[in-house]
Amino acid sequence: MKKTAPHILNASTNLLGFCLVILTSLKIAKFPHHTFLDVCTVGAIFSLSLSCALSFLAMKSKNFKTSGILESSADILFFLALLCIIISVLIVSIDVV
Template sequence: MANKTSQHILSTSANLLGFCLFIITSLHLSNKSENNLIDEFTSVVALLLTISCVLSFISIRTQNKNREYKLEQIADYLFIVSLIGIFAIIVFMIFNFWNK
């Protein structure tokens, strides 16, 4: 296989997507209305991780080398943006719960 990172992006994005869905579910179960911003931001990050998963999967399955490279690059960029988003969510949650 020519692509080197698509397999790693696919598995890690799927795991982090579960983390985001866990955050969204826990916020809804705890009825934290003041955490609406965290909920919305986590939903955006979950969407980016889902797109990254799909693109990395298509990159693995395609036979066209040019398309494989482009899809892998886009999935890689979306993944790093999602990681930064998860970091921001964690920092925001720490500050939110620290101030209580």
């Protein structure tokens, strides 16, 4: 299996910071569609946090099989977080246009 855990960890932490900025901006700006955007953003934050933890554990795991399972789980959660971010961006884009 290809070792992607370090890349997942790096990308997840960067996107986690981005999502926290989005959530803070939504709260400060009192964005009109805050309920669904909040849910999408919090879903992305939750998925990215778990993805970070699982990819870190995958890198530290000595067992190859366990490492692969953790890495695959981190990859799936990272993809779910990307979907949440895409939905959030589409909602904001549609509302702005």
